[in-house]
Amino acid sequence: xxxxxxxxxxxxxxxxxxxxxxxxxxxxxxxxxxxxxxxxxxxxxxxxxxxxxxxxxxxxxxxxxxxxxxxxxxxxxxxxxxxxxxxxxxxxxxxxxxxxxxxxxxxxxxxxxxxxxxxxxxxxxxxxxxxxxxxxxxxxxxxxxxxxxxxxxxxxxxxxxxxxxxxxxxxxxxxxxxxxxxxxxxxxxxxxxxxxxxxxxxxxxxxxxxxxxxxxxxxxxxxxxxxxxxxxxxxxxxxxxxxxxxxxxxxxxxxxxxxxxxxxxxxxxxxxxxxxxxxxxxxxxxxxxxxxxxxxxxxxxxxxxxxxxxxxxxxxxxxxxxxxxxxxxxxxxxxxxxxxxxxxxxxxxxxxxxxxxxxxxxxxxxxxxxxxxxxxxxxxxxxxxxxxxxxxxxxxxxxxxxxxxxxxxxxxxxxxxxxxxxxxxxxxxxxxxxxxxxxxxxxxxxxxxxxxxxxxxxxxxxxxxxxxxxxxxxxxxxxxxxxxxxxx
Ligand code: SAH
Ligand code: SF4
Ligand code: F3S
Numbered sequence: 001x002x003x004x005x006x007x008x009x010x011x012x013x014x015x016x017x018x019x020x021x022x023x024x025x026x027x028x029x030x031x032x033x034x035x036x037x038x039x040x041x042x043x044x045x046x047x048x049x050x051x052x053x054x055x056x057x058x059x060x061x062x063x064x065x066x067x068x069x070x071x072x073x074x075x076x077x078x079x080x081x082x083x084x085x086x087x088x089x090x091x092x093x094x095x096x097x098x099x100x101x102x103x104x105x106x107x108x109x110x111x112x113x114x115x116x117x118x119x120x121x122x123x124x125x126x127x128x129x130x131x132x133x134x135x136x137x138x139x140x141x142x143x144x145x146x147x148x149x150x151x152x153x154x155x156x157x158x159x160x161x162x163x164x165x166x167x168x169x170x171x172x173x174x175x176x177x178x179x180x181x182x183x184x185x186x187x188x189x190x191x192x193x194x195x196x197x198x199x200x201x202x203x204x205x206x207x208x209x210x211x212x213x214x215x216x217x218x219x220x221x222x223x224x225x226x227x228x229x230x231x232x233x234x235x236x237x238x239x240x241x242x243x244x245x246x247x248x249x250x251x252x253x254x255x256x257x258x259x260x261x262x263x264x265x266x267x268x269x270x271x272x273x274x275x276x277x278x279x280x281x282x283x284x285x286x287x288x289x290x291x292x293x294x295x296x297x298x299x300x301x302x303x304x305x306x307x308x309x310x311x312x313x314x315x316x317x318x319x320x321x322x323x324x325x326x327x328x329x330x331x332x333x334x335x336x337x338x339x340x341x342x343x344x345x346x347x348x349x350x351x352x353x354x355x356x357x358x359x360x361x362x363x364x365x366x367x368x369x370x371x372x373x374x375x376x377x378x379x380x381x382x383x384x385x386x387x388x389x390x391x392x393x394x395x396x397x398x399x400x401x402x403x404x405x406x407x408x409x410x411x412x413x414x415x416x417x418x419x420x421x422x423x424x425x426x427x428x429x430x431x432x433x434x435x436x437x438x439x440x441x442x443x444x445x446x447x448x449x450x451x452x453x454x455x456x457x458x459x460x461x462x463x464x465x466x467x468x469x470x471x472x473x474x475x476x477x478x479x480x481x482x483x484x485x486x487x488x
Contacts, residue, residue, distance in 0.1 A: 007033070007034050007035045007036060007045065007046075008035070008036060008037075008038045008043055008044045008045050008046070009027070009030055009035045009036065009037055009038065009044060009045075009046045009047075009048065010037075010038055010039070010040070010041045010043075010044035010046070010047045010048070011023055011026070011027060011037070011047075011048045011049075011050065012048075012049050012050070012065065013050040014049075014050070014051060014052045014058050014061060014062065015050070015051065015052025015054065015058065015085065015086060016052065016054075017166055017213065017215055017252065018168070018186070018215055018217075019050050019051075019052060019085055019086070020160075020166065021166040021168060021215060022050060022084075022085060022108070022111055022150065023050045024158050024159060024160075024166075025111070025150055025151070025152055025154075025158075026048070026050070026084070026111055026114055027158050028152070028154065028155035028157075028158040029112070029114065029115055029152060030046075030114070030115055030118075031155065031157070031158065032115075032155070033115050041069070041072075042072060044079070045076075045078065045079055045080065046079070046080045046082070046118055047069065047079065047080070047081045047082070048082045048083075048084055048104075048114075049062050049065060049066070049082070049083050049084065049085075050084050050085040051083055051084065051085045051086055051087035051088060052085065052086050052087065053086045053087045053090045053091075053181045053185055053356065054086070054180070054181060054182065054354075054356075055351065055352075055354035055356075056354045056355075056356070057354065058087075059087055059091075062083070062087060063098060063099065066081070066083070066098075066099040066101075066102065067099070069081060069101065070099075070101050073101040077125075078122065080103045080104065080118050080121050080122050081101060081102050081103050081104070082102070082103060082104030082105070082106060082114070082117075082118065083095050083099075083102055083104065083105050083106075084104070084105075084106040084107075084111065084114065085106075085107070085108055085185075086108060086181070086182075086185035086186070087185075088105045088106055088107045088108075088131065089107030089108050089109070089131050089132060089184070089185045089186075090181055090184060090185050090358070091105075092105065092107075092129065092131055093105075093129065096127060096129075102127065103121045103126075103127050103128065104117055104118065104121055104127065104128050104129075105127075105128075105129040105130070105131065106128075106129075106130045106131070107130065107131035107132050107185075108132070108147065108150075108171075108185060108186055108187070109131075109132035109146055109147030109148050109150075109171075109187055110130035110131060110132065110148065111148075111150040112148060112150050112152070113130050117130060132146035132147045132187055133146040134184070135183065135184055135187070135188070140188060143187060143188055144172075144187065144188045144190055146187070147171060147172060147186070147187030147188065147190070149168065149171050149190065149192055151168055151192065151196065151200065153203070154200065154203060154204060154207075156207045156208070159209075161406060161407060162207075162208050162209070162452065163208065163209060163210045163211060163404075163406070163451070163452040164209065164210070164211045164212075164213070164406065165204045165209045165211075165212050165213070166212070166213050166215050167197060167200055167201060167204070167212050167213070167214050167215065168192060168214075168215050168216070169191065169192055169197050169214045169215065169216050169219065169222055169233075169236065169251075170189060170190065170191045170192065170215075170216035170217070170218075170219065170221070170222055171186060171187065171189075171190050171192075171216075172186045172187040172188045172189040172190055172217065173186060173189055173217040173218060174188060174189040175217075175218060175255065175293075175295070176293065176360070177282075177292050177293055177294055178291065178292055178293045178359060178360035178361040178364075178365070179292060179322065179325065179353065179355075179356065179359055179361045179362075180356070180359060181356045181358065181359060182217055184358055184359075186217065189217075189218070189221065191216075191222050191223055191224040191231075192224070193224055193226055194224055194226055194231045194235070194236055194239065195226065197214075197236060197240075198236075198239055198240055198243075201240045201243055201246065202243055204246075205243045205244060205245040205246040206245065208245070208452075209245075209246070210245070210246065210247040210248060210404060210452060210454075211246075211247060211248040211249070211250065211404055212240075212246065212248075212249055212250070213249075213250040213251065213252065214233075214236070214249065214250070214251040214252075215251075215252065216251075216252075216253070217253065218253065218254070218255035218258060219233065219251045219252060219253060219254060220233050220251070220254045220255060220258045220259055220260070220263055221255055221258045222236065232260070232262060232263070233251065233263055233266075234260075234262040234263045234265070234266035237249060237251075237263075237266045237267075237270055237273055238266060238270065241270045241272055241273070246272060247272060247404060247454060248272055248273075248274060248404055248437070249270075249272050249273045249274065250273075250274045250276065250439070252278045253278050253279075253280065253320075254277055254278060254279040254280075255279075256279050256280075256281070256294075256296050256300070256301050256304050257295050257296050257300070257304075259277075259279065259304045259307065259308070261307065261311065264307060264308060264311040264312055265311060267311075267312050267315065268311050268312045274437055274438070274439055275312060275314050275315045275316060275437050275438050276315065276316045276317075276318070276346070276437070276438050276439035277308060277315060277316075277317050277318075278317075278318045278319070278320075279304070279305075279308075279317055279318075279319065280319050280320035280321075280349075281298075281301055281319045281320075281321065281336075281339055281343070282294055282319075282320060282321060282322050283321065283322065283325065283328075283332070283335070283336050283339075284298055284335035284336040284337070284338050284339030284340075285298070285328070285331075285332035285333075285335040285336065286298055286299075287327075287332060288325055288327070288328055288332050288335075291325065291326060291327060291361070291365065292322075292325060292361070293360070298335070298339065301339075302342075305317065305343055314438070315438070316346040316438035316439055316440065317343065317345055317346060318345050318346045318347045318348060318349075318439075319340075319343070319345045319348045319349075320348065320349045320350070320351065321336055321339075321340075321348055321349075321350045321351070321381060322351050322352075322353050323336065323350060323351070323352055323353065323374055323377040323378050323381060324352050324353045324369035324373060324374030324377055324378075325353045325361075325369075326353070326361055326365035326366060326367060326368060326369075327365065327366075327368060328353075328369055328377075333377050333381075336381060337380065337381060337384055340381060340384050340385050340388065341384070341388070344388050344392060345385065345388070345389075346389065346392070346438070346439065346440065347385065347389055347465070348381070348382075348385045350378050350381050350382050350385070351378075352371075352374040352375065352377075352378050353367065353369065353374065355367045386464040386465075387464070389464040389465065390462065390463065390464040393440070393462035393463070393464065393466075393467055394462055396440070396459050396462065396467060397459050397460065397461065397462060397467075398458075398459065398460075399458075399459055400456055400457065400458050400459070400472055401436040401437070401440075401442065401456070401457055401459065401467075401469075402436070402437065402454050402455070402456055403434035403435065403436060403442050403444075403454070403455050403456070403457045404434050404435055404453075404454055405432050405433075405434040405446070405450045405451050405452060405453055405454075405455050406432075406433055406434045406435065406451070407432070407433065407451050408430055408431065408432060408433070408448075409431040409432060409433035409443045410433070411431055411443070412430050412431040412432070428447075429445045429446060429447055430445070430446070430447075430448060431443055431444070431445055432444055432445070432446045432448075432450060432451065433466075434455070434457075436467075440467055441465060441466045441467065442457050442459070442466070442467045442468070442469050443466050443467070443468055443469070444457050444468065444469045444470055444471055445470070445471070446471050450471070455471055456471070456472040457469040457470065457471055457472065458470050458471075458472050
């Protein structure tokens with residue numbers, strides 16, 4: 001069957017895992033209406049940008065991409081161009097002003113309406129906007145109700161990997177760190193009912209998913225009362241642990257102050273739960289943390305880290321840092337360096353402070369650190385983190401790990417399709433990559449058949465970001481033929 005000429009969809013996604021999940025679900029909903037994906041924006045009748053507002057750079061990227069579409073829209077007036085997600089909720093009508101050829105603006109809380117809005121916009125040749133209430137506009141209940149959780153039934157065909165899936169357990173955020181737009185773009189914190197989450201995980205596992213990553217802006221703040229019973233994240237983990245077929249459970253992102261003993265005990269006691277916690281520190285300096293309104297001192301972060309080590313000693317911890325936040329002196333910055341030295345994170349994501357309109361920091365504090373200083377601090381912190389990651393990775397050389405094989409490694413993907421045309425496609429060894437239970441990336445040679453399986457790998461070398469290894473094989477007799485099975 002050929003695709004109707006107005007049902008070719010191009011979608012570009014930027015931002016965090018929440019956005020990747022939202023795009024997956026939007027595409028799945030549109031496919032049900034007969035849409036097909038195209039990677040060629042010029043061939044598309046519907047062009048969607050799923051956007052991020054967390055830093056200015058992410059917004060620039062989208063506005064430039066929109067600028068490039070101005071002419072194609074003139075040539076193809078029937079094309080529907082939509083801006084969806086966080087920037088849609090944040091910039092609202094301003095998007096039409098900056099890019100008048102945009103037809104649709106749909107916020108994070110209105111994604112379910114996208115199929116109808118595309119149809120209406122195409123039919124009536126009118127622009128449409130669907131957004132949630134601003135956080136100061138109404139009562140908390142009204143605002144919460146205006147952000148609908150968008151978690152329709154899943155479509156296995158739409159997942160980038162058949163073996164891995166994101167599952168939303170919360171929407172929104174109530175922490176209001178002073179630099180951050182997310183409480184505005186994603187609305188009030190709301191936990192999804194456990195019944196829905198558990199049903200979704202079961203369905204995914206039935207469809208062959210081996211690993212789920214539970215998503216929430218502050219995922220360990222999860223709380224839901226159902227039939228008089230309070231569910232915490234630890235209860236959810238326990239309830240989904242025995243789902244047949246499911247091999248691994250991860251969850252991101254954790255908020256340091258909400259890291260509780262029951263959660264860490266669940267990580268310790270449930271073998272399918274990854275020994276990995278992403279718990280951003282953001283800064284190593286108390287004064288800066290206070291200005292960020294993070295709600296903890298570095299001493300409290302240290303206590304939390306100590307609790308992780310006490311309860312789950314083999315757990316890997318990773319962090320985020322913002323450098324060049326308002327008033328960050330050289331001395332304050334050195335405290336972030338000390339923090340990386342002390343906690344030896346598995347890895348850290350490091351960002352230069354980007355003032356965001358509508359946030360407390362942007363309203364009240366000058367963005368007083370010059371761009372070149374921010375850049376230098378970013379590089380220094382990253383170099384230190386890489387040094388530490390490499391040293392810690394080097395300690396793992398010679399050890400064996402159970403890897404969930406995710407697919408071709410980045411290098412292999414770069415090598416491209418020439419190899420794929422080779423006659424020995426099924427049997428040839430390629431460079432694969434996967435992760436340990438501590439979320440460390442491992443690259444190794446192996447057959448494509450291993451993708452999606454748990455495989456033992458012996459580590460032989462490393463870089464700061466990747467362990468390099470070899471599949472562990474053992475010769476055994478099986479019937480009359482000699483096999484080289486993978487140890488499990
Ligand atoms: N909810 C998650 C992270 C959300 S945003 C958490 O609280 O950890 C992801 C990361 O972007 C943050 O951890 C922070 O390090 C960074 N970030 C957020 N706002 C920023 C800003 N205005 N400028 C630079 N980095 C920012
Ligand atoms: Fe933003 Fe802070 Fe909420 Fe994370 S916890 S999403 S940084 S406001
Ligand atoms: Fe960006 Fe929205 Fe995620 S602002 S980081 S896409 S929640």
